[in-house]
Amino acid sequence: MAKIFIYPTTSLILSDMVARFGHEPLGAALGIRERIQTAGFDSPPLQVTPEEPKKGLRWAAVEVPSGVRGRMAILGPLIDHAEAAIIINDADLAFGCMGCARTNELLLFLLRHRGIPVLDLTYPRSEEEGEIFVAAIREFLEKLPKGGKAE
Amino acid sequence: MKEYRPKYQGTHTVYVFVESPDVTPQDLSLRAYEAAPDLMIKETCFGLQITGAPERVAEVVATLRALDPSHIFVKDRGFPPGDPRRCRANMGGARPGFFGHEYELSLIRFISGGLEALARREAGDSALDALERKKKKPLDPDRLKTIFDAQEPSHG
Numbered sequence: 308m309a310k311i312f313i314y315p316t317t318s319l320i321l322s323d324m325v326a327r328f329g330h331e332p333l334g335a336a337l338g339i340r341e342r343i344q345t346a347g348f349d350s351p352p353l354q355v356t357p358e359e360p361k362k363g364l365r366w367a368a369v370e371v372p373s374g375v376r377g378r379m380a381i382l383g384p385l386i387d388h389a390e391a392a393i394i395i396n397d398a399d400l401a402f403g404c405m406g407c408a409r410t411n412e413l414l415l416f417l418l419r420h421r422g423i424p425v426l427d428l429t430y431p432r433s434e435e436e437g438e439i440f441v442a443a444i445r446e447f448l449e450k451l452p453k454g455g456k457a458e
Numbered sequence: 459m460k461e462y463r464p465k466y467q468g469t470h471t472v473y474v475f476v477e478s479p480d481v482t483p484q485d486l487s488l489r490a491y492e493a494a495p496d497l498m499i500k501e502t503c504f505g506l507q508i509t510g511a512p513e514r515v516a517e518v519v520a521t522l523r524a525l526d527p528s529h530i531f532v533k534d535r536g537f538p539p540g541d542p543r544r545c546r547a548n549m550g551g552a553r554p555g556f557f558g559h560e561y562e563l564s565l566i567r568f569i570s571g572g573l574e575a576l577a578r579r580e581a582g583d584s585a586l587d588a589l590e591r592k593k594k595k596p597l598d599p600d601r602l603k604t605i606f607d608a609q610e611p612s613h614g
Contacts, residue, residue: 317555319475320569323531332534334541339536342469349462353541400558428589430565435499437568438575439592444516445576 309451312389312418314411315401316382321393324441328448338381352424367413374406375413382410386417391451392423393444398430424451437451463610466498468514470536474506474522475559477566478529486522494518500539503561505530507539528573531566 309330311400313321316335325332342354350356355377363376366383394415402408414450431437476486487501490508497510497518506522509516521529537544546553579585 315558317558319473319531319533319559320566322533324569326532333554334534336534336536340534343536343541344467345470345593346464346467347462348459354462364544400561408469409566426586431568431572432565432570435572436563437570438570439572439585439588440568441572442576442579443589446584 309390310388311448312385312392313452314392314394314414314418315398316385316414317401318395318398321395321444323327324444325448327391330448330451333385337449338385342381353381354390366417370384372409375410378410379413381413383417386414386421387456389418389421389423391426392418392429393426393447394418395428409442424440433456466509466538469509470512470537471507471509471530472515473504473535473559474519475510475531475563475566476505476526476529477531477563477570478526480552481526481529488523489525490518490522490546498539502555504559507535507536521532526555531569533568 310333311325311330312333313325315321318334322334322336324331338351339415346356347354348356360373360376363371363379363383365375366379366386375453376435402413424447426443428440428443474486474490476483480556483501483503483505486506487499490497492498492505494508494510494517497508497514499508499509508518510518519532523532539545540547542548542555544555
């Protein structure tokens, strides 16, 4: 089972596809869950504390806004653990505020910079594109070490 | 700052989305209650949320998926169900994350079609190659004509 980073990090489709074909999807929910289930100081809504922008310095320079560094503290460790990545390039839903948008740019840069296998996709707009979308994800995942099989 | 004591420590929460002509969220919840009386299960308009020990949640998800494999989709969730920081009962408006799910669910029929077509795909037909070909596809003549027609005539 390989760890696959998914972008958009909240994607239902990618999360399901990766798990369905026998691998572990790395998305935002894992980082959020870790914080929500860790005792400490109350810092709603996401339990992101003033410590997180300091941790984010591992992935972003000190002059980068703290909003981006805080988000990187959640998503950065997932990139470090990822063995491959699947990216949907026309995901407007991932835009959010400027903090999210800039973090997304940094995420995509770091993923490509790491040199791990990356599958670039766009959302399917027809039945034919849907077939290619699903089959491409399965082929990509089967080529990875310890590839899973479709159900 | 006040102390934070998390609830449901060590559990996993997953969303189960169903977009099927044959299975409703109610069918799914009844099956889930049968399969897992020890888990916290919440029926929603789109499917279920299941919270509990990670191994048990994975077992129940596998059982539910088997009902309609190409129309049931599963995703991890960070918060437990009903958490006041996320639940719209306390906040008003759509739940954060709703719009992303709404958008992807509008395309999910193509994914279901793709999953059903997987078995029909021929052995030598590589989808990754098809994807590359699509990226390098030359400009369609009809599209080129539309671009020409859209140009305003010059008055030079």
